Structure formats: C-alpha cells, structure tokens
Amino acid sequence: MCLAIPGRVVSVDGEGLLRTGQIDFNGIVREVSLSLLPDAMEHDWVLVHAGFALNVIDEEEAERTLDDLRRLGELGGGLMGGDEFDRRERADGNSNAPPDAGA
Amino acid sequence: MKYIDEYRDPATVKALVAELQRVVTRPWTIMEICGGQTHAIVRFGIDELLPDEITLVHGPGCPVCVTPIEIIDRALAIASREDVIFTTFGDMMRVPGTDKDLLMVKANGGDVRMVYSPLDAIKLARENPDKQVVFFAVGFETTAPTTAMLAQQARVLGLKNVSLLTAHVLVPPAIEALLSSPENLVQGFLAAGHVCTVTGFADYERFAVAYGIPIVVTGFEPVDILSGILETVRQLEAGQARVDNRYGRVVQREGNTRAWSVVAEVFEPCDRQWRGLGSIPMSGLAFREQWAEFDAEQRFDVGDIQSQEDPRCQSGLVLQGRLKPTDCPLFGVECTPEHPLGATMVSSEGACAAYWKYRPAAAVRSETVRDG
Ligand code: SF4
Numbered sequence: 001m002c003l004a005i006p007g008r009v010v011s012v013d014g015e016g017l018l019r020t021g022q023i024d025f026n027g028i029v030r031e032v033s034l035s036l037l038p039d040a041m042e043h044d045w046v047l048v049h050a051g052f053a054l055n056v057i058d059e060e061e062a063e064r065t066l067d068d069l070r071r072l073g074e075l076g077g078g079l080m081g082g083d084e085f086d087r088r089e090r091a092d093g094n095s096n097a098p099p100d101a102g103a
Numbered sequence: 104m105k106y107i108d109e110y111r112d113p114a115t116v117k118a119l120v121a122e123l124q125r126v127v128t129r130p131w132t133i134m135e136i137c138g139g140q141t142h143a144i145v146r147f148g149i150d151e152l153l154p155d156e157i158t159l160v161h162g163p164g165c166p167v168c169v170t171p172i173e174i175i176d177r178a179l180a181i182a183s184r185e186d187v188i189f190t191t192f193g194d195m196m197r198v199p200g201t202d203k204d205l206l207m208v209k210a211n212g213g214d215v216r217m218v219y220s221p222l223d224a225i226k227l228a229r230e231n232p233d234k235q236v237v238f239f240a241v242g243f244e245t246t247a248p249t250t251a252m253l254a255q256q257a258r259v260l261g262l263k264n265v266s267l268l269t270a271h272v273l274v275p276p277a278i279e280a281l282l283s284s285p286e287n288l289v290q291g292f293l294a295a296g297h298v299c300t301v302t303g304f305a306d307y308e309r310f311a312v313a314y315g316i317p318i319v320v321t322g323f324e325p326v327d328i329l330s331g332i333l334e335t336v337r338q339l340e341a342g343q344a345r346v347d348n349r350y351g352r353v354v355q356r357e358g359n360t361r362a363w364s365v366v367a368e369v370f371e372p373c374d375r376q377w378r379g380l381g382s383i384p385m386s387g388l389a390f391r392e393q394w395a396e397f398d399a400e401q402r403f404d405v406g407d408i409q410s411q412e413d414p415r416c417q418s419g420l421v422l423q424g425r426l427k428p429t430d431c432p433l434f435g436v437e438c439t440p441e442h443p444l445g446a447t448m449v450s451s452e453g454a455c456a457a458y459w460k461y462r463p464a465a466a467v468r469s470e471t472v473r474d475g
Contacts, residue, residue: 033222047353049245050242066109069115072119
C-alpha cells in the first residue's frame with residue numbers, strides 16, 4: 001500500500017491543486033500529480049505513490065549514504081551472507097514495480 | 104534503475120551482514136512496522152541472512168490487513184448498488200468480507216474498478232455524471248494526502264458525484280499501543296520510510312525516550328533495510344535509544360508539510376478499530392465537518408450489517424507479530440491467495456501473502472508436517 005517508486009520529472013504543467021508532471025519511470029512516462037510538491041522541477045528525481053509525487057529525492061544525501069556503505073564494504077565486507085542473496089536476486093529477476101502496479 | 108539497483112548490490116549486502124555479525128553480542132528482537140518492508144525482507148531472504156541473535160518480527164503495517172471486517176462489509180454493500188461505480192486499489196479486491204469479496208460483487212454485475220490513483224475516481228466521475236463514484240480510501244499517512252487531495256479536487260471542480268469511504272490509519276498510535284502492551288517483546292523499531300516521507304519523524308522522538316527504544320527510519324530495498332537493522336543493533340548494543348534516519352534521500356525530519364497540511368484540512372484524528380490490535384485512540388482519520396459531504400458513509404445508507412470474521416483465521420496474532428504465518432495451521436492448506444481466509448493472505452503487504460509468495464518451501468513443509 002505504501003509502495004512508492006522513483007521517477008524523473010520530464011515536464012511540468014498547470015498549477016496549484018492541478019499541477020502535474022510527466023514522470024519517466026525507467027522509460028515509461030506517466031502523468032503524475034505534483035500538487036503536493038510545489039517546488040519539484042524538471043530533471044528532479046521524485047518519489048511517486050498512488051499517482052502523486054510525495055518528495056524530491058536528495059541526490060547528494062543519496063551519494064553520501066552510499067559512500068558510507070562502500071567504506072563499510074572496504075573495511076570488513078566479503079565474509080559471508082551475500083551468496084544466498086545473489087541467488088535470490090537472480091531468481092527473482094529484475095521486477096522493479098511498474099508505476100501502475102497497485103497502490 | 105537508479106535509486107533501486109545500487110540498493111540491491113550483493114557486495115554491499117554482504118558487507119552489512121558481516122558488520123552486523125561483528126557488532127552483535129546478544130539476542131535482540133526488532134520489529135519492522137511496515138508491510139512493504141515485510142515483503143522485501145521475506146522476498147530477499149534478509150531474515151535468513153541475519154546473525155542468529157537477531158529476530159525480526161513483522162508488525163501491523165498493512166492498512167488493508169488491519170481494516171476491520173465491518174468496513175469491508177460496508178464497502179461491499181455500497182459497491183453492490185446499481186447507481187455506484189466503486190473504485191479501489193487492487194489490494195482490496197480479494198479481501199474477504201463476511202460472505203463475499205469485491206471480486207464477487209463485480210462478478211455479480213457490480214461496477215467495481217481497480218484504480219492506481221485516487222485521481223482516477225475524478226476522471227470517472229466526470230465521464231459518468233449520472234453515476235456515483237466512490238473511492239475506498241485505505242492506507243497509512245503515505246496515502247492519506249492523496250485521498251484528501253481527491254476531496255479537494257472534487258470540490259474545486261464542483262463534482263457532486265464523488266465520495267470516499269475512508270479507512271485510514273495512523274502509525275504512531277499503533278507503535279505506542281504495541282510498546283505500552285505488557286506483552287511487548289520488541290526492543291527496536293524500523294520506522295516505515297514512506298510514511299515518514301509525509302509525516303517526518305519528530306513524533307517518534309517521544310517514544311524513543313519514553314520507552315527507551317531505538318527507532319530507525321528505513322527504506323525498502325535490501326541495503327536500506329540492513330542498514331536500518333545495523334543502526335538499531337548498534338544502538339541496542341551501546342544501550343542507546345534514539346531516532347535515526349537511514350532513509351535520508353527521501354525523508355526529512357519535518358516530512359512533507361504541504362502534504363500533511365492537506366490531510367489536516369480535510370480529516371481529523373478519530374479512534375479506530377484495528378484488526379488484531381483492538382481500538383486505538385486517535386489512530387484513524389475521519390472527515391472534518393466542512394468536508395462531510397464527501398463521506399460515503401453518510402451518503403449511502405446501507406442499513407444494519409451483521410459482520411462475522413472467519414473464526415479459524417488467526418491474522419490478529421500475525422498482525423501483532425505473535426504468530427508466524429507458516430505456524431498458522433491453515434497456511435497453504437485451507438488458506439491460499441485463491442481462497443483466502445484473512446486479509447493478510449491477499450494484501451500485497453500482508454505477512455501471510457509474503458510467505459506464500461516467496462517461501463513456497465515453507466508452505467510445502469507445513470503441509471507435509473500436517474499430513475505426516
Ligand atoms: S494463513 Fe490464512 S488463516 Fe492463517 S492467519 Fe494467515 S490469513 Fe489467517
């Protein structure tokens with residue numbers, strides 16, 4: 001129900017309650033309401049839930065977290081646990097939910 | 104895909120698991136509150152990667168699952184009316200009411216439509232001026248702004264044939280109910296990232312102090328979840344209890360204030376019944392008086408309905424984290440997604456559905472144990 005997925009704003013139209021954007025979800029473009037995100041602009045990455053963009057994704061913060069995690073990997077990683085995960089990930093395929101996969 | 108693939112990276116997963124193994128010294132019980140996270144955990148086998156000391160219990164964070172059967176029955180009655188187009192998220196179609204579900208209403212000629220967004224109801228209302236379009240508004244704080252916006256847009260557009268049957272629930276009162284229960288075993292919480300996207304997490308700081316419990320805002324991909332668990336365990340091992348945000352790319356402390364103000368304009372908190380948890384004070388959302396014209400409950404008189412849960416289903420215990428789906432004697436035997444006895448078996452966030460979908464071996468195992 002709280003499934004929300006990232007997409008990129010291609011264009012913006014309208015204003016106020018009726019502000020919308022064309023959002024690119026990995027090649028599939030859908031119209032999404034930007035009424036809850038008055039500051040979202042073209043090229044922003046946004047998190048979309050039930051036809052509404054809920055937040056702009058903070059690219060710098062994302063990079064920072066990933067850098068922290070990579071450092072963790074360099075320090076102590078590679079011991080165990082990942083192989084089982086590898087297998088599952090492959091078995092499951094790349095099933096990123098399409099934008100209309102439900103709520 | 105950006106913002107997904109890098110959070111499923113096996114090397115990073117491996118490093119996080121190794122780090123967890125390094126820091127954990129004692130048994131800890133951690134609850135993920137959100138059903139979306141439950142599905143990710145079971146799907147990617149995250150629980151199986153964890154050190155033995157760490158137990159994950161699944162929380163009540165599936166709004167479909169906690170919706171009381173009385174509201175489902177009301178939805179079924181409204182959806183059966185000839186003048187109604189009944190719209191809902193796909194999750195609700197197979198949720199069992201007392202004697203049928205929405206799919207059966209549809210098969211019997213009811214106009215029930217699965218929609219992706221509440222705004223689809225606006226479109227339908229404009230295209231069908233001689234019909235009443237009802238949207239079944241189920242969800243947590245993540246979804247509430249989108250349904251509040253449905254009412255707001257309907258008003259701006261002057262649409263008189265739209266209404267909402269609301270069953271919204273709020274997460275913090277449920278967390279508090281779990282923590283204050285004398286039977287509580289949970290020592291740390293993963294807070295639901297997408298709920299916090301809207302509400303922020305200032306509310307949780309009070310709980311962390313009052314109950315001495317770490318609460319970590321966590322995303323939905325394996326790396327997000329493991330990093331949330333790692334932060335929780337680090338705090339537990341160090342005897343700390345504070346709110347930490349491991350989903351900083353989309354969650355800020357104050358949340359999306361615009362989205363939450365739309366909710367506050369249309370709805371007000373009310374006491375709500377949760378399946379499995381009972382009545383929780385101020386844990387639901389009801390229309391404010393100025394918006395009551397959009398309340399489907401008031402618009403459609405469906406008379407007295409006698410509701411009755413299937414007494415065999417133990418989803419109430421599953422929702423409290425006290426029963427694993429695979430320990431339910433009916434799991435995979437009498438209860439499957441095709442013939443569900445409870446909402447937890449059909450909702451895309453229900454714990455029983457997650458085990459059925461991603462742990463077929465567990466289903467077979469429980470069947471052979473019973474047969475043999
Ligand atoms: S397996 Fe079915 S009967 Fe058992 S608790 Fe889950 S939904 Fe209820």
